[in-house]
Amino acid sequence: MAKPDRIALALDEGRLVLPEAGTVLVLNAQPVPFLDLIPRDRLLCEQGFRPLHDALAARGHPVVPAAASPAALAIVNLTRSRAESLGAVARALEALEPGGILAVNGAKTDGVDGIARAVRDAMPVEDALVKGHGRVFWLKRPLALPEVVGAWAAAAAPRRNAEGFVTAAGLFSPDHPDPGSVRLAGLLAGRLKGRVAELGAGWGWLAQAALAACPAIESIDLYEADTRALDAARANLPDPRAAFHWADVTRLSATTAPYDAVFSNPPFHAGRAAEADLGRAFIEAGARLLKPSGTMLIVANRQLPYEATIAERFAASERLWEDRSYKVISASRPRRR
Numbered sequence: 001m002a003k004p005d006r007i008a009l010a011l012d013e014g015r016l017v018l019p020e021a022g023t024v025l026v027l028n029a030q031p032v033p034f035l036d037l038i039p040r041d042r043l044l045c046e047q048g049f050r051p052l053h054d055a056l057a058a059r060g061h062p063v064v065p066a067a068a069s070p071a072a073l074a075i076v077n078l079t080r081s082r083a084e085s086l087g088a089v090a091r092a093l094e095a096l097e098p099g100g101i102l103a104v105n106g107a108k109t110d111g112v113d114g115i116a117r118a119v120r121d122a123m124p125v126e127d128a129l130v131k132g133h134g135r136v137f138w139l140k141r142p143l144a145l146p147e148v149v150g151a152w153a154a155a156a157a158p159r160r161n162a163e164g165f166v167t168a169a170g171l172f173s174p175d176h177p178d179p180g181s182v183r184l185a186g187l188l189a190g191r192l193k194g195r196v197a198e199l200g201a202g203w204g205w206l207a208q209a210a211l212a213a214c215p216a217i218e219s220i221d222l223y224e225a226d227t228r229a230l231d232a233a234r235a236n237l238p239d240p241r242a243a244f245h246w247a248d249v250t251r252l253s254a255t256t257a258p259y260d261a262v263f264s265n266p267p268f269h270a271g272r273a274a275e276a277d278l279g280r281a282f283i284e285a286g287a288r289l290l291k292p293s294g295t296m297l298i299v300a301n302r303q304l305p306y307e308a309t310i311a312e313r314f315a316a317s318e319r320l321w322e323d324r325s326y327k328v329i330s331a332s333r334p335r336r337r
Contacts, residue, residue, distance in 0.1 A: 004132030006105055007075060008034035015127055016103060016138055022072025025095055027088045029063065030077055031055045044069055048227035050248040065227040065246070071095045078106030078115060084170030085115055087156020090149045096141040107134035122146040158232060166235040167203050168228055172267070177205040180326050181265045184299035185209035187320050187328055191297065194260035197221040197289060199249045199282050200267055204233030210263065211239055221259075223247045250281035254288045262286040263297040268304055280309045287313035287334035295332040302327050 010016035011034060018024070024038045029045035030052065040060070046067035047053040056063040074092035078085040085106070092102050104119065106112035116137050119125060123146060128137035158168040167174035177185075185206060193216035198207050201222035211217055222237070223245045224230040230244055266282035283306060286296040296314070300306055302325060310317050315333035322328075 003032070003107075004134070005032045005034050006129055006131045006134065006136040007103060008032070008037060009131060010103075010129045010136055010138075011037055013129075015129060016101075016136070019072035019101065022100075023069055025067060025069055025071035025074045025092065026077070027067070027075065027092055028077040028079060029056055029061070031059055031061070035059075035061050044071075050225040050227075050246055051250075054248060069095060070097065071100060072097070073101045073103065075103045075105065078104065078110040078112055079170055080110055081170035082111050082114065083152075083155045084168070085111070086118060086152035087169065089115070089119060090153035090156070093141055093145055093149055094153075098141055098143045100141045101138055102141060103136055103138040105134070105136040107132075110134070118148075122148050158228075158235075165203060165205060166232045168232060171226065171229050171232065172202050174203070178202075178265060180299040180301070181206045181209075183321060183326050184263065184265060184297065184328055185213065188263070188297070189213040191295070191330070192217050192261045192263065195219050195257065197223060197259045197262045199223050199252075199262060199264040199285060200225070201230070201233055201244075202226075202265075203229050204236040206263070206265060207233065207242065208237050208239070211237075211241065217241060219243065221245060223249050223252065225249065249285050250278070252285045252289060258291045259289050259294055260291060261295050261297070262289055265299045268301065276304050276306070279304055279306055283309045283313060283331075286331075290334045292333065292336075294334060295330060296334075297328065297330050299326055299328045301325065 024043050026045045029047045043062055044067055045056050045061050045063040047063055048065040053063055074095050076088045076092050112135050123142050125137050125139045128135050156169050158166050161167050161175050188210050192214040196217050201207055201224040207222050219241050221243050222233055225248055227246050230246055234244055264282050266279040268279045310331045313335055314331035317331040320328045320330050
């Protein structure tokens with residue numbers, strides 16, 4: 001079932017009114033129909049997740065990974081992170097002139113009800129529309145912003161976690177390295193050399209562990225779809241051997257200089273649902289990027305069914321580690337399609 005376009009419905013009903021002039025700024029923009037209701041020369045979408053960024057661009061919507069623009073109407077689509085969402089609300093309010101309109105849209109599973117309460121406690125909310133297990137609510141920016149808005153912005157800003165790495169609210173496992181990455185890191189010593197790539201690099205913890213464990217690495221390319229995570233990785237990995245690529249890993253094609261080794265802790269969620277096809281697509285990408293003699297190292301939750309894809313795309317594989325939670329697999333000699 002398609003997600004409800006609550007903003008389009010509010011505009012169609014005349015309850016949420018498009019300002020006569022000025023930019024319409026959409027944070028965490030999604031490729032949904034309401035964008036077609038906004039004149040192209042007035043629309044600016046922000047989307048730092050490469051697959052959604054590319055989907056918006058393919059539909060002709062003006063889109064950038066990070067926007068800083070004054071706006072007459074600012075729309076915030078919520079994420080699953082409360083701190084990240086409130087930070088986006090703070091940024092949207094800062095972009096508006098007094099009297100400009102802020103609209104906040106999200107599902108119950110995104111915590112929209114709690115966000116609505118937090119905003120309503122800070123400033124008057126004008127109206128709301130409840131639809132499809134979620135809501136959109138809107139208000140006019142007050143002349144002076146409440147102090148709590150600054151606190152929201154500060155809580156969402158990049159900061160160092162307890163281990164000294166730069167991370168931010170909403171990134172994957174921002175407070176500490178993911179246990180799967182830790183297991184893979186413990187098996188890397190002596191296994192990586194030459195030209196190396198990490199697929200889905202996050203904020204860079206695993207890449208720095210690889211460089212520390214494998215001095216024979218000559219260069220390492222970090223591929224990551226989330227531009228905020230990639231910015232954090234740049235801060236965390238000043239090593240001159242590292243290069244950083246904002247990319248949809250599932251769409252990577254073979255390079256003119258294929259890799260000696262690739263490693264990955266591939267994502268396996270699309271939204272809240274487990275989606276094994278995403279991990280399979282990372283395995284496919286690894287096979288495309290490797291030399292004929294190359295090796296891919298993968299860590300995954302034990303129950304994820306990746307073995308058939310590995311057998312199809314690699315001539316040899318070995319399970320290096322397995323416990324009740326995770327497995328680490330080494331796959332070598334990729335098969336060409």
